[in-house]
Amino acid sequence: MTGSAEEIYQATCSAPVNIAVIKYWGKRDTSLILPTNDSLSVTLDQDHLRSVTTARADPSFGDLSSYPDADAAAAHLTDRLWLNGEEELIKPDGRLRRCIDEMRKLRAAKESKDPSLASLSKWGLRICSENNFPTAAGLASSASGFAALIASLAALYELQPEVSSSQLSRIARQGSGSACRSLFGGYVAWQGGKEADGSDSLAVEVAPKSHWPDLHALICVVSDAKKGTPSTAGMQRTVQTSPLLQHRIKEVVPERMAKITEAIQKRDFDTFAAITMADSNNFHACCLDTSPPIFYMNDVSRSIVQLVEEINRASEAEGLGKKLAYTYDAGPNAVLYAPKENMPAILQTIRHYFPSADFDDTFNILGNGANASHRGAQ
Numbered sequence: 466m467t468g469s470a471e472e473i474y475q476a477t478c479s480a481p482v483n484i485a486v487i488k489y490w491g492k493r494d495t496s497l498i499l500p501t502n503d504s505l506s507v508t509l510d511q512d513h514l515r516s517v518t519t520a521r522a523d524p525s526f527g528d529l530s531s532y533p534d535a536d537a538a539a540a541h542l543t544d545r546l547w548l549n550g551e552e553e554l555i556k557p558d559g560r561l562r563r564c565i566d567e568m569r570k571l572r573a574a575k576e577s578k579d580p581s582l583a584s585l586s587k588w589g590l591r592i593c594s595e596n597n598f599p600t601a602a603g604l605a606s607s608a609s610g611f612a613a614l615i616a617s618l619a620a621l622y623e624l625q626p627e628v629s630s631s632q633l634s635r636i637a638r639q640g641s642g643s644a645c646r647s648l649f650g651g652y653v654a655w656q657g658g659k660e661a662d663g664s665d666s667l668a669v670e671v672a673p674k675s676h677w678p679d680l681h682a683l684i685c686v687v688s689d690a691k692k693g694t695p696s697t698a699g700m701q702r703t704v705q706t707s708p709l710l711q712h713r714i715k716e717v718v719p720e721r722m723a724k725i726t727e728a729i730q731k732r733d734f735d736t737f738a739a740i741t742m743a744d745s746n747n748f749h750a751c752c753l754d755t756s757p758p759i760f761y762m763n764d765v766s767r768s769i770v771q772l773v774e775e776i777n778r779a780s781e782a783e784g785l786g787k788k789l790a791y792t793y794d795a796g797p798n799a800v801l802y803a804p805k806e807n808m809p810a811i812l813q814t815i816r817h818y819f820p821s822a823d824f825d826d827t828f829n830i831l832g833n834g835a836n837a838s839h840r841g842a843q
């Protein structure tokens with residue numbers, strides 16, 4: 466956008482949570498956030514779990530060209546960010562800093578090609594982000610949070626369509642690995658990549674949400690307390706100490722990625738469910754194989770596993786397929802995937818066995834990726 470000095474440059478974007486069916490657990494490069502294995506997720510509907518971020522650039526927030534270097538500008542708080550109403554420090558070598566800097570570089574490149582553009586890349590930023598669900602409770606808040614940050618800066622800086630969503634996912638990945646997958650809707654793979662600079666470590670769409678709209682999710686909030694071992698620290702402890710993780714990386718995940726991608730393409734729920742549950746269990750087994758072990762699931766989580774296995778066993782005994790699948794991230798909360806028609810009965814059974822539990826309602830999981838709800842001069 467071109468503009469005069471009195472124009473307001475602001476963009477608001479929301480981004481959904483994604484829940485992996487092939488889990489990302491482990492980094493081969495902790496600074497660039499490069500994973501030890503590929504992963505695959507389903508993007509949830511934004512009506513239920515989302516982050517909404519507004520980013521604004523203004524010369525009154527500070528002009529970066531007036532400081533000798535980026536550190537001096539940072540020391541003068543040219544960029545500031547609030548998460549759920551509380552200011553978060555943007556640490557000099559932290560993930561937020563890296564994401565903002567990368568996005569600013571893309572804007573600066575655009576401005577150097579078109580000098581008529583406003584110098585947004587030189588102005589300080591004010592960023593405000595809100596989640597409509599508990600932060601860091603194993604409900605993938607960092608995924609939607611960083612995806613919304615990147616989407617709002619991309620909208621503010623008018624980077625798309627020249628910069629693709631996969632290119633943006635490379636930057637979101639450096640905020641939080643799983644965030645790269647929230648830039649797309651539907652079924653999304655994070656290709657871990659081989660390059661040391663991370664240039665081939667990005668998210669791609671496996672299938673759009675319209676491909677298999679019949680798949681729904683039920684989130685069973687077993688606990689919304691903050692998790693004991695954050696994912697970032699937990700996964701590196703697993704990398705350092707778990708022999709099982711090496712087997713997972715080399716033998717287990719590559720075959721599962723291929724099989725679940727095919728199952729999604731064929732809308733084959735039985736295979737999708739079998740792989741989803743097996744991968745959740747393999748991931749939690751790696752956590753248990755970590756020294757000291759990490760426990761994310763609790764007794765209620767394990768009872769839900771048993772109930773789901775029992776429902777599927779009874780259905781298969783009648784010659785019918787699996788009714789549903791469970792998966793657990795780095796926390797005790799269950800995400801259940803099932804064809805839409807199965808959900809009313811599932812919800813009733815779960816409520817019967819867990820009468821006091823607080824479950825979100827059944828909803829269509831197939832959301833769009835991050836999107837802009839507003840941008841531009843006002």
Ligand code: DP6
Pocket residue numbers: 484485487488489490498504605607608640641642643644696697698794795
């Ligand atoms: C269990 O993406 O939160 O949810 O990259 O260190 O920020 P960092 O980790 P994060 O880890 C997510 C782990 C997981 C599995 C997954 O989403 O694939």
